[in-house]
Amino acid sequence: MRHSSLSAFLDVAPTQLSPKGPFALVFVEDAAEVDSTIAHVRKAGFREVLVFGAADLLPRKHEGLHVVVTNVHEEDAFAKITNAVIKLFPGVWMHYCFNAEYLFFPFCETRNIRELIAFNVEERRHSVLTYVVDLYSNDLGKHANAVSLEQAHMDKSGYYALARFTEDGEALDRQLDFFGGLRWRFEEHIPWTRRRIDRVGLFQAAKGLELRGDHTFNVQEYNTYSCPWHHNISATVCSFRTAKALVSNPGSMYEIPHFWWKNSVKFEWNSNQLLELGLMEPGQWF
Numbered sequence: 001m002r003h004s005s006l007s008a009f010l011d012v013a014p015t016q017l018s019p020k021g022p023f024a025l026v027f028v029e030d031a032a033e034v035d036s037t038i039a040h041v042r043k044a045g046f047r048e049v050l051v052f053g054a055a056d057l058l059p060r061k062h063e064g065l066h067v068v069v070t071n072v073h074e075e076d077a078f079a080k081i082t083n084a085v086i087k088l089f090p091g092v093w094m095h096y097c098f099n100a101e102y103l104f105f106p107f108c109e110t111r112n113i114r115e116l117i118a119f120n121v122e123e124r125r126h127s128v129l130t131y132v133v134d135l136y137s138n139d140l141g142k143h144a145n146a147v148s149l150e151q152a153h154m155d156k157s158g159y160y161a162l163a164r165f166t167e168d169g170e171a172l173d174r175q176l177d178f179f180g181g182l183r184w185r186f187e188e189h190i191p192w193t194r195r196r197i198d199r200v201g202l203f204q205a206a207k208g209l210e211l212r213g214d215h216t217f218n219v220q221e222y223n224t225y226s227c228p229w230h231h232n233i234s235a236t237v238c239s240f241r242t243a244k245a246l247v248s249n250p251g252s253m254y255e256i257p258h259f260w261w262k263n264s265v266k267f268e269w270n271s272n273q274l275l276e277l278g279l280m281e282p283g284q285w286f
Helices: 006-016 034-044 077-088 113-122 241-248 271-276
Strands: 023-028 048-053 065-069 093-098 101-104 127-134 152-155 160-165 171-179 198-204 235-239 264-266
Touching (some): 006 065, 006 077, 023 034, 023 077, 093 101, 113 198, 127 152, 127 241, 198 235
Parallel strands (some): 023 093, 048 065, 127 235
Antiparallel strands (some): 101 235, 127 198, 152 264
């Protein structure tokens, strides 16, 4: 179904969307891999797929989708839109991503997102921490926008974490700032406030919960990587978004001939590769 504006969608959403969820919110910033992104979240098992973006970029076929015409390039638009949906559907699990981004979680080849959520609920967790793993084509001559599903590569090393502190300088419990990938290798082109690669990419909506522009929530427990008593499951968002930005922004596009380096490996499009590289955690889920 197509909605002419965000307000028009929000007016009818409570009667048109399944209150069971889970929801996938896809923010379409450009024309790159819109269809494959939508196909990926549908295959993962999300009951409702909500697609936001400019009219000329949204898919023309709306079967099984809610397509919403809106501006996703405003400051923190993804957070504002997500918060509007959270307010309408407390209790529903949600995932948000941008086009040319793909959610992977442990054993996702044989288990769907609803099974993952059920396990996480049993663990008394209301969020799943996700790490954004940068994808990029190994040949920018052939793929000027750095996007190629067939030639997608990633960094196999170079990831690290630092303690996260409050404004008063106190270390936050079970929270870390994670770095790596293209944002680390080309940090001179990335504002320091956007160099982190951690994102709470899967969460349960709740009354009063708000997503912030830095991809964290106002409820601190949502931002933790595990509960106090054992490790919890985590996931990855494999993303061409940073690569696209680096090859299109005037300040960096002429400074980067390629993304290839000695620690580049071809992305195999499976969860096992990500688990073996330590880019996500199965926790107690086997």
